[in-house]
Amino acid sequence: MVGNTTVDPLAWASAVIKPEIDEVRNTRTGHVFDVRRLIRAFRYERAILLRQKLKALVKRDEARLVCATCSVPVYVACSTTKQFFFRHRHEDGSCPAITRAQLSEADIRAMKYRGAQESEAHKRVKALLLRSLSIDPRFSDVAPEKTWKASEGLAGLRRPDVSARTDTHRLAFEVQLSTTFMDVVLSRKEFYRTEGAAxxxxxxxFHPSYRRMTDDDILFGNNSNVFVVDERTAAASEAAGTFIMTCWYRKPVIQGDEIIDEWVERMVRWDEVMVDVDRQANIVFDYAQEAARLREELKAARLERIAAAKDAARQAQEERENELREQVLRFLLNVSSNDGDLPRYKTWLVLNDSLRFIGYGFDGDNPDLQTATRIVHLIESARAGKPVGFRYKSLAELGHHLIHQHPELLLAFGYMLRKFGTRDALYSDDRTGKLRVKLEAIRSDLSRDPKYRMAADEERFCAFLSGGASRKSRPENDNPDNSSRAAA
Structure with a gap:
């Protein structure tokens, strides 16, 4: 166990410090990727799965990534310290990047496994597996080292450690004691998939704190489930009369704002195992599905927090704006003969600066206090249905005044009368009908003549203080004639 490197599945993958192949190219898009940056973009578990996927594609001559220097297909390999790098499918000396040893994988495999396949440890686990399966009447054709020939005339054969059948599946059990090349794992999975077997x-x-590379390949390739057969499970199988294994699996849980893993170890009956021949996966717990559900839950919670924060910020902003609106209205309506012009103007400058900060103040260094006061009086007159701050007895008289002295305020006044529900007071005060005649005469000009337009900053100021009442309603019909009708 000395020297083993075990990596948290959710930790970010790490690359070797000086990879021989430093850039790879995507054959579909042409994009070139820095190898170390690309590897570090994956969690460790995803890097293992990427390793398996790219190797399988290379074996089928469907490589997605090639060496950016020589265009030879590449796949992800892993060092003994579980740092990742890219390796050529083959090397002929034409590329300066050397990623392969002189011995082939077949040579290394022959040296490594010579005499080891049938070690005493291997025989012991195989015997325990045979005992456990044979006690369960649901399994038939239980046999060791039975040769499977590829069907439909395809080349190849396999001799699984133990084979068996159930009513629903043909099964091949492989006991894994030593490290195994990825080629072996992938080839076996593909063979049994083709044969319709699991x-x-x-x-x-197995223990999650000590995992060999082969353990990781099996674990992550099997949706983070791994099975153990030992004396304890064999005894449990014989006692229960049914096939029992120990299953270790990762269980994702939410901790704060992130997902972490809990490792679960429990004995399971075979009927708890979900078999997927197409994916060559046999699982007790669907880690991928649960992790996806929790990611959606976190996303929903995060969006809910963002929405709540936005609502709180919007509400706070509205409260600040309402407070400023009321402050400005009180100031401009509270005209006293005791007010000195200079102190009052200084107060107005401060208020206008606050309005400008949120986009509603007058432009320029010397904002006109008289204009601001007039606009506020107009707003309150429309709201009250009678003149406020103007020396007129009726809205009709105020209307005549606006037509002749302040035509730029006429449209805003009309909109506010409509919004505040005081429009009828305008015509009830027009006993002579002269105001109506004047309004009819200028109706066609209200939407076209510039003299009936407020300055942009004054219009924003009026809209803010009136709560938007001084602007044309949306989604009311956008016909320009509505502007003149609103003023009428």
Whole structure:
């Protein structure tokens, strides 16, 4: 166990410090990727799955990534310290990047496994597996080392450690004691998939804190489930009369604002195992599905917090604006003979600066206090249905005044009368009908003549203080004639 490197599945993958291949190119898009940056973009578990996927594509001559220097297909390899790098599918000396040893994988495999396949440890686990399966009447054709020939005339054969059948599946059990090349894992999975059988990897022991590379390949390739058969499970199988294994699996849980893993170890009956021949996955717990659900839950909670924060910020902004609106209205309506012009104007400058900060103040260094006061008086007159701050007895008289002295305020006045529900007071005060005649005469000009337009900053000021009442309603019909009708 000395020297083993075990990485948290959710930790970010790490690359070797000086990779031989430093850039790879996507064959579909042509994009070139820096290898170290690309590898570090994956969580460790995803890097393992990427490693398996790219190797499988290379084996089928469907490579997605190639060396940016020589265009030879590449796949992800892993060092003994579980740092990732890219390796050529083959090397002929034409590329300066050297990623392969002189010995082939077949040579290394022959040296490594010579005499080891049938070690005493391997025989012991196989015997335990046979005992456990044979006690369960749901399994038939239980046999060790039975040769499987590829069907439909395809080349190849396999001899699983133990094979068996159930009413629904043909099963091949492989006992895994030593490290195995990725080629072996992928080739076996593909063979049994083609045969319509399920490959079940069995380990003699497992612990999440000590995982070999082969353990990770089996674990992550099996949706983070791994099975153990030992003396304890064999005894449990014989006691229960049914096939029992120990299953280790990752269980994602939410901690704060992130997902972390809990490792679960429990004995399981075979009928708890979900078999997926197409994916060559045999699982007790669907880690991928649960992790996806929790990610959506976190996303929903995050969006809910963002929405709540936005609502709180909007509400706070509205409260600040309402407070400023009331402050400005009180100031401009509270005209007293005791007010000195200079102190009052200084107060107005401060208020206008606050309005400008949120986009509603007058432009320029010397905002006109008289204009601001007139606009506020107009707003309150429309709201009250009678003149406020003007020396007129009726809205009709005020209307005559606006037509002749302040035509730029006429449209805003009309909109506010309509919004505040005081429009009828305008015509009830027009006993002679002269105001109506004047309004009819200028109706066609209200929407076209510039003299009936307020300055942009004054219009914004009026709209803010009136709560938008001084502007044309939306989604009211956008016909320009509505502007003149509103003023009438």
């Amino acid at each position: 490959l079940v990897w069995v380990l003699p022991y």
